[in-house]
Amino acid sequence: MEIEQRNLQPATQLAELLEATKTTIVFAESCTAGLVSATLAAVPGISKWLCGSAVVYREATKVGWLGVDEEQLKRHSAVSAEVTTELAVGVLNRTPEAKLAVAVTGHLGPNAPSIQDGVIFIAVRRRDDSVQDVVSTRFQLSSVDRVDRQHEAADRVIAAAIAAMVVV
Structure with missing residues (x-):
């Protein structure tokens, strides 16, 4: 998987914020399929702060690995604020060393x-937040091509993590 140069500056900024605040991070990635974690892993020394990423592309994997409620999936679909929130909660619960979790779901097309079509949701949860404090935000991607959308989604996730770090 090629990590485009345009992603490295925000990833470096996030790594610096993680270092400065001594914050460990974990991701739950659906539509980005590990691209967020791979992008961040391109930054030297990130292993001190990056716990990992659960790539939960399929609904059964979301349920089995991160405990997403099947009824939520049926009621709202995987591309929803509710499911994205559950992903952030689930990955943080399963990663005791992480202080911050960021989750992303979406539909990159085609045939969405x-x-x-081109919609993603990102949720951020800190270890000290209650589930009610988790906010999942909807984004409409501007790219049309599937690969471009995946990179745009990864950029949005990194930006959301940076925003969460700035308010820490």
Whole structure:
């Protein structure tokens, strides 16, 4: 997997914030399929702060690995604020060393229902937050190509992590 140079500056900024605040991070990645973690792993020394990433592409994996409620998936779909919140909660619960979790789900197309085409959700959870404090944000990607959308989604996840670090 090629990590584009455009992603490294924000990844480096996130790594510096993690270092400065001594914060460990974990990701739950669906539509980005590990690209966020791979991008961050391109930064030397990140192993002190990056716990890992659960790539939960399929619904059964979301349920089995991170404890997403099957009823939530049926009611809202995997591309929803509710499921993204559950992913952030689940990956943080399963990674005791992490202080911060960021989750992403979405539909990159093609053949997406029009209401979900190019839509992603990102949720951020700190270890000290209650589930009610987790906010999942919806984004409409501007890219059209699937690979470009995946990179844009990864950039959005890194930006969300940076924003969460700035308010720590």
